[in-house]
Structure formats: C-alpha cells, structure tokens
Amino acid sequence: MADHSLPVLRWADPPDGPMLVLLDQRRLPTAEVEVVCTDVPGLVAAIQSLAVRGAPLLGIAGAYGIALAAARGYDVGEAARSLTAARPTAVNLAYGVERAVAAHRAVGGDGPAAAAAALAEARALHREDAVASDRMAELGLELLGELLPGGGYRLLTHCNTGALVSGGHGTAFAVVRAAHRAGELRRLWVDETRPLLQGARLTAWEAAREEMSYAVLADAAAGSLFAAGEVDAVLIGADRISADGSVANKVGSYPLAVLARHHGVPFVVVAPVSTVDAEAADAGAIPIEQRPGHEVTDIGPGVPVAPVGAQAYNPAFDVTPAELVTAIVTERGVVAPVNGGNLTAVCSGSPGVGAGKGDGMMKA
Numbered sequence: 506m507a508d509h510s511l512p513v514l515r516w517a518d519p520p521d522g523p524m525l526v527l528l529d530q531r532r533l534p535t536a537e538v539e540v541v542c543t544d545v546p547g548l549v550a551a552i553q554s555l556a557v558r559g560a561p562l563l564g565i566a567g568a569y570g571i572a573l574a575a576a577r578g579y580d581v582g583e584a585a586r587s588l589t590a591a592r593p594t595a596v597n598l599a600y601g602v603e604r605a606v607a608a609h610r611a612v613g614g615d616g617p618a619a620a621a622a623a624l625a626e627a628r629a630l631h632r633e634d635a636v637a638s639d640r641m642a643e644l645g646l647e648l649l650g651e652l653l654p655g656g657g658y659r660l661l662t663h664c665n666t667g668a669l670v671s672g673g674h675g676t677a678f679a680v681v682r683a684a685h686r687a688g689e690l691r692r693l694w695v696d697e698t699r700p701l702l703q704g705a706r707l708t709a710w711e712a713a714r715e716e717m718s719y720a721v722l723a724d725a726a727a728g729s730l731f732a733a734g735e736v737d738a739v740l741i742g743a744d745r746i747s748a749d750g751s752v753a754n755k756v757g758s759y760p761l762a763v764l765a766r767h768h769g770v771p772f773v774v775v776a777p778v779s780t781v782d783a784e785a786a787d788a789g790a791i792p793i794e795q796r797p798g799h800e801v802t803d804i805g806p807g808v809p810v811a812p813v814g815a816q817a818y819n820p821a822f823d824v825t826p827a828e829l830v831t832a833i834v835t836e837r838g839v840v841a842p843v844n845g846g847n848l849t850a851v852c853s854g855s856p857g858v859g860a861g862k863g864d865g866m867m868k869a
C-alpha cells in the first residue's frame with residue numbers, strides 16, 4: 506500500500522529563491538505533476554483553481570504563503586489579505602495565515618529573522634496536522650467500533666478527505682484508512698462529487714493506492730444504496746463548523762445527512778479543531794463560496810453538457826444542521842452537539858471536557 510509518490514505540498518529554497526511546490530490536484534488521477542509557486546498571486550491562483558485544496562491543507566498552504574511573501578520581501582499584510590480572500594468557506598485558510606502572520610509579527614520588522622519565524626510556524630502547523638490526522642483516525646475508528654459493533658463496515662464518503670487535504674493521512678478518509686488497515690472495511694462507497702469530481706478523481710485514486718474495496722457512484726445513486734441497506738455509516742470532512750455544530754462541507758453533504766437520518770445511519774464528521782469557527786454562532790454565519798457556472802455546464806474545457814449560455818447554480822458547499830450530525834471527531838475528542846456536546850470547550854481544551862457522555866462528549 507504505497508504512499509503518494511509525490512508530496513502533496515513542499516517548501517523548496519533553491520539559490521534563485523524560495524518556492525512552494527504543490528501536487529496539482531486538478532490533473533489527478535491521470536497525471537502527477539507539480540505546480541511551483543514563487544509568489545503570492547501564483548499561490549492564490551492555485552488555491553482558487555483547486556490545484557491545492559481541502560480545508561486543513563489550505564491552512565498549511567496559507568501559512569507557507571505568508572512565509573513565501575516574507576522571504577521574498579513582499580508585503581505580508583497584503584499577502585494575508587489576498588490569501589485569506591482566496592476561498593471564503595474553509596476557515597482553516599484564515600487560521601493558517603493568521604498563525605504565520607503572528608509569528609512574523611512577533612519577531613518584528615521584515616528581515617530574515619521574521620521570515621524565518623513565519624516559515625517555522627508553517628512547518629509547525631504542517632507537522633501538527635499530521636499528528637491531528639493520526640489522532641482523528643484513532644478516535645474515529647474507536648467510534649465506529651461503538652456505533653457498528655458487528656465490524657465489516659460499509660462506509661460512504663463524499664468529496665475527498667485523504668492525504669490530499671492534509672499534512673498527514675487526512676480527516677474522514679484517515680478513519681476509512683484506519684478501518685481498512687484494521688481489516689474492518691468491507692466496502693467504501695465513493696460519491697463522485699459533482700461538479701469537480703473530487704471523489705471520483707481523488708478519493709478513488711487514494712482508495713486504489715490503499716488497495717481498498719471501493720466503488721465510485723453518481724451522487725444521485727446514494728439514496729438507493731441507503732434504501733438497499735448497503736451503507737453502515739457516512740464519513741465526511743468539513744470546511745467550517747459553527748459553534749452550534751452546524752457543518753459546512755462540500756455541496757451534497759446535507760442531502761446525505763437527510764438520507765442518513767431517514768435510514769437510521771450514523772452521519773459522522775471528521776475535522777481538526779482548526780475547522781471550528783467559534784465566532785460563527787450558527788449556519789447563517791458561514792460564508793458559502795459560489796463558484797463559476799462553467800464548472801457545472803462543462804465537463805471539461807470546451808466540452809459543454811448544457812446549452813451554450815445556460816445559467817448554473819454552483820455553490821461549492823452546503824450546511825448540515827447539528828441535529829443531523831451523529832458526532833464530530835476532532836483530534837481533541839469526539840463531540841455530539843445534538844446531545845449538548847460543547848464543541849468550543851473541546852476546541853479550547855477546557856479542563857474537565859470529556860468527563861463523560863453526559864456533557865455530550867462521546868470520548869476524548
């Protein structure tokens with residue numbers, strides 16, 4: 506079971522100046538090629554085009570973007586503004602940018618020491634995300650054991666939440682991977698995830714590399730799988746979670762939550778605490794990215810599937826209300842907001858959190 510042949514994201518510092526090198530996720534699964542970013546506009550373009558994507562990795566890329574700006578003498582404040590604005594929904598992006606800016610500002614000035622501090626913070630965030638991914642995999646696998654005591658899981662995922670979105674093995678897919686490596690994954694159902702097909706292109710690619718038993722399905726086919734009793738649990742990632750436990754994730758997640766509730770199937774969200782936005786009280790406070798209509802009307806450059814000039818509705822994300830979420834798995838614990846779980850307490854690492862299921866905590 507091979508890991509990726511190319512790193513998802515790496516910092517390079519050749520004689521002609523530092524750069525951020527990204528595995529171009531737009532080209533997968535047919536080609537493994539890299540995109541080199543030597544300035545912030547180039548990184549912003551890579552983020553906006555989803556050459557680099559996925560909430561936790563956007564945070565890591567944003568932090569390295571500040572390090573790149575500082576190392577190349579660009580205005581760090583301007584870099585922070587343009588990086589944060591590149592994609593509005595994944596709160597991790599702003600989180601990563603702010604971490605690197607704070608490290609840079611703590612040193613003061615715009616010299617090499619401040620640039621080095623920003624780079625060190627980006628590297629720390631990169632490492633932390635790998636650790637968080639492993640912990641979420643552990644907690645998520647334990648949770649599946651409690652929710653599905655018979656083992657042999659048939660899991661459904663949406664979009665892509667593996668190593669391509671992380672400093673480690675990902676979020677929800679890291680739990681799937683742990684189940685697979687524990688011999689407990691009977692089947693992985695992979696929603697293709699229209700319109701950009703992160704499931705069919707990326708999750709299937711990662712599942713194949715892990716030698717999982719998997720099948721890709723049209724998003725619209727998920728309902729018949731639930732009806733046939735073929736889904737034991739849904740596992741998804743998140744791009745922003747509000748304080749009340751509402752979950753913004755790739756468009757198509759909310760219908761899965763409704764199907765899961767109707768069919769009595771656990772709907773589990775896996776996300777690091779950097780995805781929780783304590784300042785967003787509820788779903789209404791989560792900005793939803795609206796993307797270009799051609800992503801819906803064309804299946805590729807110059808390949809329309811709708812009449813030329815057709816209008817399109819293309820929100821990149823939707824929001825699942827907390828009452829439809831069975832549990833949120835973070836690296837600091839598993840929370841059930843629907844049972845009164847205190848999400849912000851878990852994120853702040855408040856003492857006593859996890860004392861028991863009575864406070865909505867399922868495990869810590």
Ligand SMILES: CSC[C@H]1O[C@H](OP(=O)(O)O)[C@H](O)[C@@H]1O
Nearest residue numbers: 558559560664670742743754755
């Ligand atoms: C767990 S982060 C992955 C998360 O990000 C994806 O969005 P995008 O591909 O547009 O970056 C999707 O919402 C995934 O759940």
